[in-house]
Amino acid sequence: VQASVLALALVAGFGPLVGLATHGVERFCPFGGIEALWSVITRQSFVCALGPYNLGLMLALLGLTLLARKAFCAWACPVGTLLEGLARLGGWLRRTGAPGASGHVPGLLAPPRRLDRGLRWLRLPVLVGVLAATAGTGELLFRAFDPYYVLFSAHGHEVRWWSYLVLGVVLTGSLVVPLAWCRYLCPLGGALWPAARAGWLRIARRAETCTGCANCDVACPHGLEVSRAPSVTSGECTLCLECTRACVATGSLRVVPFGLERLRVPAWGLSALLVLATLGGLVLADAMAWASYTREYGSPSPGGQVRTLDLEVEGVRCVDTARRAAEQLAQVPGALKLTAFAADHRLLVEYDAGLTTPQALVKALEAPVWNERSGEFRFNLFHVTRREP
Ligand code: SF4
């Protein structure tokens, strides 16, 4: 499952460079759904480059987390997958495999528990800061720091040289302390914590067969104490199954639903939950086709025929670029209304067929754009890649 999601993230991010995909990685990030919430609730529109996929996947993730804690982090998040690889590398470098604890991901250092718990609270100010900045500016200011965007956007337009520096710090930190980014800084992990704490599925320990060897504690990449309690109820558990793999008393640790401890959920059951949640998110997204930006230019002439031109436009990627596209069309007599779906690079243009034509609208859109800041025309800012009719 992890390999498939990682491959999809690479195709979504780097595909546009070789004509394999037309949409970037942002539209599939569930954290974008949380960032979009404020503008969706207050204006029924999406902020910056976000769209219905972000919101649909975020709602699906919430449902998944209420069922299976932070399974998304261990089973799907492509950043989590890479950092898990680094933690394994750190564990290999440290060469401290406890007997029988094959495949565990302990990293180079295990921080003291009190420090670890304290540092986890850092996710809260990060989350509040990102949401406040997004609601206040309407821009995704976090993108330049976000390991997901920096890694998979193929040098996206917000990425700066220092973004790679920040990424380097995140990667090095996660080599030293396993999943350091996920544990201490990831705002999505922080936002999911309350739902994960209430999660229905959990790791249960059978005290009769447990030998008390504590291999499970060593193996847990989130530093949880599995060997002491009858079950793991922490909001940090990702159901990654590292503890069950490390357990020397086969069957002592298993995934069970709360209240139905006799039932055991197999690994394929967790994979199936993930696939179902993703499909559910995509279905939800289809039902939430709110626009990112709309502008009305005027009314049709008496007896005029109102038609709609459906365009996919390279260059329309956020609210700001949609606004510029609207400026281009404002010069066309007969243009009536523009509705932009920035995440899909899509514009719907209503026009008076008696006053203008689709060709004239496309020509106006693709014309050089005046940039007030630089005092120069910018060529090829917008390029129509699909047109109906
Ligand atoms: S308790 Fe087990 S399943 Fe949960 S995060 Fe730790 S190792 Fe993974």
Ligand code: SF4
């Ligand atoms: S649950 Fe398994 S790994 Fe953990 S202490 Fe008991 S026997 Fe050891």
